[in-house]
Amino acid sequence: MSDEVDSTRAGGYAVEMRGIDKAFNGVAVLTDVDFELRPGETHAVVGENGAGKSTLMKILQGVHPLDAGEILIDGTPVRLRSTQEARAAGIGMVFQEFSLIPTLTVAKNIFLDHEPRGRFGLLDDRQSVRRSRELFAEMGVDIDPNALLGSLGTAYWQLTEIAKALAQEARVLIMDEPTASLAKTEADALFALIDRLEARGISIVYISHRMEEIYRIADRVTVLRDGRRVLTAPVADVTPAQLVEHIVGRRLEGALTWQARAVDRTTAPLLEARHLVAGPRVRDVSFTLAPGEILGLAGLMGSGRTELARCLFGIDRLASGEVLVRGRRVKLANAHSAITAGLALIPEDRRAQGLVLDHSVRDNLLLPLLPRLRRGPLIDERKGRRVADELIDKLQIRLASPTRTVRLLSGGNQQKVVIAKWFATEPTVLIMDEPTAGVDIGTKSEIIAMIRKTADDGLGVIVISSELSELLAISDRVLVLRDGTVERDIFREDISDEETLQLAVQGV
Amino acid sequence: MTRRTASTGSAVASKPDSLRPRWLQALDRFREDWRSYVIYIGFVLIFLLFAALLHDDGFLSGTNLLNIFRQTAMISVMAVAMTFVIASAEIDLSVGSVAGLASVVAAMAVTNGGVIAGIAAGLAVGLVVGVINGGLVTMLNIPSFLVTLGMLGIAVGVARWITSSAPQPILNDTFNTLFGSGDIGRVPGLLIWTAVAVVTGAVVMAKTSFGRRVLATGGNPVAARFTGINTRRVKFTVMVVMSVTASIAGMLYAGRLQSGRFQLGTGDELSVIAAVILGGTSLFGGSGKVVGSLFGALLIGLINNALILAGLDTSQQQIVRGVIIIIAVALGRRK
Numbered sequence: 001m002s003d004e005v006d007s008t009r010a011g012g013y014a015v016e017m018r019g020i021d022k023a024f025n026g027v028a029v030l031t032d033v034d035f036e037l038r039p040g041e042t043h044a045v046v047g048e049n050g051a052g053k054s055t056l057m058k059i060l061q062g063v064h065p066l067d068a069g070e071i072l073i074d075g076t077p078v079r080l081r082s083t084q085e086a087r088a089a090g091i092g093m094v095f096q097e098f099s100l101i102p103t104l105t106v107a108k109n110i111f112l113d114h115e116p117r118g119r120f121g122l123l124d125d126r127q128s129v130r131r132s133r134e135l136f137a138e139m140g141v142d143i144d145p146n147a148l149l150g151s152l153g154t155a156y157w158q159l160t161e162i163a164k165a166l167a168q169e170a171r172v173l174i175m176d177e178p179t180a181s182l183a184k185t186e187a188d189a190l191f192a193l194i195d196r197l198e199a200r201g202i203s204i205v206y207i208s209h210r211m212e213e214i215y216r217i218a219d220r221v222t223v224l225r226d227g228r229r230v231l232t233a234p235v236a237d238v239t240p241a242q243l244v245e246h247i248v249g250r251r252l253e254g255a256l257t258w259q260a261r262a263v264d265r266t267t268a269p270l271l272e273a274r275h276l277v278a279g280p281r282v283r284d285v286s287f288t289l290a291p292g293e294i295l296g297l298a299g300l301m302g303s304g305r306t307e308l309a310r311c312l313f314g315i316d317r318l319a320s321g322e323v324l325v326r327g328r329r330v331k332l333a334n335a336h337s338a339i340t341a342g343l344a345l346i347p348e349d350r351r352a353q354g355l356v357l358d359h360s361v362r363d364n365l366l367l368p369l370l371p372r373l374r375r376g377p378l379i380d381e382r383k384g385r386r387v388a389d390e391l392i393d394k395l396q397i398r399l400a401s402p403t404r405t406v407r408l409l410s411g412g413n414q415q416k417v418v419i420a421k422w423f424a425t426e427p428t429v430l431i432m433d434e435p436t437a438g439v440d441i442g443t444k445s446e447i448i449a450m451i452r453k454t455a456d457d458g459l460g461v462i463v464i465s466s467e468l469s470e471l472l473a474i475s476d477r478v479l480v481l482r483d484g485t486v487e488r489d490i491f492r493e494d495i496s497d498e499e500t501l502q503l504a505v506q507g508v
Numbered sequence: 509m510t511r512r513t514a515s516t517g518s519a520v521a522s523k524p525d526s527l528r529p530r531w532l533q534a535l536d537r538f539r540e541d542w543r544s545y546v547i548y549i550g551f552v553l554i555f556l557l558f559a560a561l562l563h564d565d566g567f568l569s570g571t572n573l574l575n576i577f578r579q580t581a582m583i584s585v586m587a588v589a590m591t592f593v594i595a596s597a598e599i600d601l602s603v604g605s606v607a608g609l610a611s612v613v614a615a616m617a618v619t620n621g622g623v624i625a626g627i628a629a630g631l632a633v634g635l636v637v638g639v640i641n642g643g644l645v646t647m648l649n650i651p652s653f654l655v656t657l658g659m660l661g662i663a664v665g666v667a668r669w670i671t672s673s674a675p676q677p678i679l680n681d682t683f684n685t686l687f688g689s690g691d692i693g694r695v696p697g698l699l700i701w702t703a704v705a706v707v708t709g710a711v712v713m714a715k716t717s718f719g720r721r722v723l724a725t726g727g728n729p730v731a732a733r734f735t736g737i738n739t740r741r742v743k744f745t746v747m748v749v750m751s752v753t754a755s756i757a758g759m760l761y762a763g764r765l766q767s768g769r770f771q772l773g774t775g776d777e778l779s780v781i782a783a784v785i786l787g788g789t790s791l792f793g794g795s796g797k798v799v800g801s802l803f804g805a806l807l808i809g810l811i812n813n814a815l816i817l818a819g820l821d822t823s824q825q826q827i828v829r830g831v832i833i834i835i836a837v838a839l840g841r842r843k
Contacts, residue, residue, distance in 0.1 A: 063734075084736040099734040101727035103794030104720075112724055112735050115717055122715040146534070 013072065014039045014203040015060065015091075015172055020069035022055055029055045030227045033069075037172065042194060042204040044218035044235070046247055048440035051224040053207050057174050060205075061093050062086035092165025094175045100157055100164075102150030107132040109149055110164045135163045139193055155186040162193070173197065174205045179213060183300050183466065184505075191217050209440065210467065211240050223247055247441060258492065261455070263476050265290045268327055270460040271343075271429045273312070276321035281307040283484030285321075289429060289460040294451065296475030297464040298505050304484040305464045306348060309431050312462075313345035314338035325428055339368070342428030346418055346435060348464075355406050355418060362388040362402040364417055368425045391420040395450060412443030419450065429460040436470060448474050468501050480504045546839050547787050547803050554807065554832075558814040565817040572813065574696055578764075580809030581688075581698035582607065582757040583776060587783040587801040588709035589753035592746045594784050595713070597726035597793025598645065598652040600747065602659035603754040603780055606637050607773030609667040610758030614683075615676035615768025623682045627759070634755025637663065638748030645747060646740040652747070660777070667770035676768040687763025701760060702802070705753070709798040719796070722746060726793025779808055782833050808833075 015037040022030040030052045037043050047053050058064045060071065062080035070077055073089050080086045083093075093099070100109045108115075111128040118124030132145035141159050143152070149160065158178060165173055179187040194204055194217055206218055214221060215235060223231040223246040231238070231246045238246075269288035276285040281304040289295050299305045310316045312323065314332035322329055323341075330341035338345070355364055365388045366373060373380045373387070388402055397416045399409060406417055415435070422430060435451070436444040451474055455461050465471045471478060472492070478501065480488040488504050495501050558567055566572050586603050593600050610633040618626030637659060644655045678684060690697040713719040724732040725739045732739050754773075761772040785791055786807060787800025811832055815825040 082736070083734055087736065093734075099728075099731040101724045101731055101794065103727035103790070104723055108720065112720065112732075113717065113737055115720060122711070123717060123720065144530075 012039070012075070013037060014074065016072040016075075017056070017060065018070050018072070020056065020059060020071075021067045022052075022059060022064060023067055028227055030059075033224070033227070033229050034232075035222060035229070036232075037203045037205060038220075039171075039203055040198050040201045041219040042198060042206055042217050044206045044208060044214040044221040045224065046208065046214065046221060046243070047224035048247060048442055051247075051440075052227040053224055054176065056224065057093070057176065057205065057207065060086065060172075061091055061174060087168055087170070090169065090171040092168060092170025092173050094158065094161045094165060094173060094178055100149055100160060102148075104149060105146050106143055106149055106152070106156075106160050107145035109160055110135070110145075110167050112164070114168060131167070132163065135166055139163060139166070140196065141189065141193070155182050158182070158190070159193075166197075171201070172203045172205065174207070176207045177209070178206070179208070179210065185300065187213070211243065212469070214243075215240070244441060258473050259452070260493065261292075261294070261452070261476055263290055263293045265293070267291060269324075270326060272324040272327075274322050274324070276308070276311060276323070277319045278311040278316050278321075279307060279319070281484050282311055282316075285481070285484070285486055287479055287486060287489065289462065291458050291460060292455050294455045294461045294463060294474055294476045296471040296478040297462060297481060298468065298471055298478055298501060299481035299487075300505060303481040305481055306433055307484075308481065309345060309433050309462070309464055312338070312431060313343055315345075339425060339427075344422040344425055344427035344430050346422050346430070346432045348433040348437070355414060357407040358405055360403045361392070361397070361399055361406055361409070361417055364406050365391050365402075365421050365424060368421060387424065391424055395420045395423070396446060412439040415439050415443070415447065419447065423454065427459065429462065430454060431462045431464075433464045434466065435463060436465070436467070444470075468498050468505070472498060472501060545788070547797075547800050547807065550786075550839070551803050551807050551810075555810060558810065562814055562817050567814060567817055572817075574699070576806065576809045576813050577702065578696050578698045579813065580805045581702045582760050582773070583779050583783055583808065584702045584802050584805040585705040585760070586750075586754055586757045586776065586780045587787070587805045588705045588798055589746075589750040590780045590784045591709065591713065591787070591789050591796045591798050591801045592719075592722050593652075593750050594781070594789050594791060595726045595793060595796030596722045596743055596746050597729070598743055598746065599781070600641065600652065600656045600750045600754075601777045602637065602641065602656040602663055603750065603757075604773040604776035605660045605663035605667070606634060606751055606754040607758035607761060607776060608770045609633055609637075609663040610755035611762035611768035611772045612667050612671050612676050612770055613768070614755075614759045615678045615762050616670070618678050618680045618683050619676070623680055623686075626678075626680070626683055630755050630759045630762075631752060633758075634752035635748065637755075638751030641751060642744035642747030646744045652743075664770060664774075671768075671770060673770060678762060678766050678768065683759075684763045684766050688760045689763050689766065698760065698764070701756075706798060706802045709801075713796050713798050718742075718745075723794060723796060726796075728794070779805070782837075783808055785837055786833065 013036045015035075017033065017035040020030050020033040020035070021028070033052070033056060035056065045053050045056070055064060059066050060080070062083045062085050065081065071080060072078065078089055080089065101112065104112070107125065107128040110132050115123045116127040116131065118127065129145045136143050136145070136159075139159065139162065143156055143159060149157065162173065178190060182190060197204065206214070208214055218235045221231070221233060221235050221238065221243065222229060223243065225247065267290065270291050271289040273288075274286050276282055283304070285304070285308055287295070297305050297308065307316060311318055312332070314334045314337055318332060323332055324330065325341050325343070330337070332338050332341065356367070362385065366384050369387065370379065373384050392399070392402060395416045397413050397420065399413065406414055409417065419432075419435065432451070436447050439447065448470070451461055451463065463471065463474055472495065475492050477492060478490050478495065479486055480490070490504070586607070590600065590603065610630045613633050614626045614630030617629035641652070641655055641659055644650050645652045684690070685697070688698055692700065713722070721732070721737050721742050724735065724737055725742045729739050758773060762768040765772070783804035784801045786804030787802070788797040789795055789801065808829070811829055812825065815828055820828065
């Protein structure tokens with residue numbers, strides 16, 4: 001769109017934010033930020049964790065008041081003092097951490113607090129169900145409106161969120177990392193949905209860390225860095241390299257490019273899985289892992305990736321098959337026996353499964369080490385402090401003090417704490433499920449470097465990731481899972497590019 | 509305007525369930541949800557068991573069955589309100605002693621000022637306690653467990669203090685007939701009180717936006733707030749309604765025994781909470797089954813009644829009752 005068109009349509013923006021300032025406790029989070037959203041466009045907002053993306057969107061959404069600046073919706077200045085006011089102005093949010101009630105049905109969630117009424121002002125749930133069906137039909141998805149939300153997978157939660165916003169006639173949808181928990185086909189369905197919404201004139205703010213998505217669906221992109229806008233441009237006019245440069249503000253060395261590593265596969269394998277069967281998702285999986293090897297697990301959602309990790313870590317019981325660590329058969333009855341056998345799992349959902357958020361960084365780090373820190377009946381505090389400090393140092397976790405609660409750390413640093421926690425147990429094999437999900441590029445390259453260093457020390461590492469570019473960057477070998485079995489077992493040097501792997505994963 | 513290059517609309521809608529017919533989806537839901545119906549299955553089974561075992565002791569006689577309703581009316585009425593409290597992820601431990609306090613206050617006011625004054629004074633007790641409970645929980649963010657634990661002691665203390673621990677006889681027939689002692693034809697008044705409470709509660713829970721807000725508040729407070737629900741107001745209202753209901757239960761006790769006593773309602777909080785949980789309401793909030801709570805209360809009453817008929821002494825009754833409640837709750841537990 002040219003400048004002339006803009007000037008003739010001064011006020012032709014669906015949303016315009018001008019000169020936004022925001023500080024928390026005297027710390028400036030946003031400084032003089034401008035942001036414009038055109039009707040029917042998908043506008044990506046990118047930046048490292050802490051760059052101010054979420055704060056900017058929360059201001060638009062009425063969660064935080066602004067310190068200075070103004071917001072115009074359809075050219076009219078508005079004050080958004082609450083989420084209700086923002087919603088009334090047509091702004092809908094699809095939350096990263098979902099804003100739905102798991103104990104209610106899908107239809108009840110969609111119309112929560114805006115329920116259609118029937119006789120005597122009583123709620124008409126039949127109408128909500130019918131209208132939910134209509135909404136889903138319009139969106140081109142099929143969800144049972146009577147299903148209890150808690151019984152559905154995350155992909156459905158997201159679609160329900162979108163339906164909820166649409167039910168309230170939102171004209172602007174803010175999506176924060178919408179694909180973070182989606183498999184590829186689910187993400188594709190979401191992108192198709194975004195296209196249909198755009199065609200209906202709905203504007204979408206798309207917050208994401210994933211470059212490929214931005215290039216796939218966004219019309220324009222705005223980059224925030226340290227609370228300032230550093231770029232707004234049509235996506236087609238910037239290369240990924242330029243975008244990354246704007247995001248980090250410095251040239252990144254090739255953390256995200258593959259480095260060939262020497263792995264001695266002639267020695268006895270560290271880990272050997274023989275015909276593992278567990279639950280409906282793991283049907284027959286066999287593989288080996290050499291010392292110092294980084295093995296990538298690729299596959300679609302539902303291919304058995306996560307489930308394989310869970311049964312290797314003793315969370316899900318094996319129905320049959322055996323696991324050998326350093327040539328010895330191990331029993332994996334529960335997580336404790338897996339840890340004893342030398343396995344460690346860094347789970348996918350770090351907040352729920354990996355950390356006690358209200359405890360200090362130090363307590364979190366030492367939790368798996370407590371048996372080793374015992375002195376008589378007591379815990380050796382001094383030794384604990386020393387061990388924790390070493391770990392924090394080794395992983396370059398940035399924090400004010402080890403006694404601060406983990407909740408206060410940024411997402412990237414929280415992830416580092418989870419990883420550090422399991423490094424400390426000195427496992428033989430480290431399994432990582434989506435180790436860089438939701439972290440910024442800087443932290444991501446640090447985590448990848450850390451994984452390489454760990455493998456150089458002779459550990460076996462298994463990495464699960466739905467970002468193929470990341471798998472290609474770190475793996476020495478890639479195992480492609482499909483329907484609970486190993487479809488392909490490929491050395492990294494035999495994979496020419498991401499497309500090749502993508503095709504293998506899709507089973508084409 | 510520039511346009512992205514990648515293909516769109518790849519039409520790979522994620523629809524594993526979608527091809528199943530609707531009745532199959534409903535069956536799936538039942539399979540996931542059958543545990544919330546455990547109370548009804550359990551109620552029928554235990555009823556049949558007692559009917560078979562205690563037939564000769566008059567368990568099935570009309571009088572005895574109506575007695576069960578009479579004996580559990582106060583628990584049932586309070587369980588309706590408690591369903592809302594627990595559904596909003598709060599708890600109220602003070603209901604039993606608030607009932608006791610309301611019984612003595614109402615009795616004293618009836619004696620000194622007549623029926624209207626008595627009822628007003630009884631309700632006022634509930635209102636004041638409810639505002640204090642709700643205010644402390646929502647304004648000062650003190651957990652309701654602690655607030656109402658404190659209130660449990662305060663209410664009993666006040667009741668004993670103002671009466672010097674003496675029973676307060678009620679000689680006013682209108683009051684006694686209205687609350688607890690009267691019958692309409694063959695139908696005990698207490699049964700009508702129970703029915704009104706349960707029907708009102710069930711409709712409010714399932715069919716009004718207030719009920720929906722209560723469930724949302726208990727199911728995910730953050731999400732509820734983001735949706736625009738004033739969760740503090742919801743919790744405050746629920747706490748006030750609970751205390752007022754407890755004061756009505758206190759007056760029902762007073763009318764039935766024709767006197768107010770501080771001991772009335774002692775320990776009821778446990779029966780009420782057990783009834784609600786037995787009824788399929790999650791102790792963690794977010795679900796609320798009013799009719800289930802009624803059956804939970806009736807089940808407890810049924811067990812009490814049967815154990816007495818069976819000739820067990822009080823100590824044995826307590827043990828059997830405890831065991832049955834644990835088993836029932838364990839069966840109804842969601843994974």
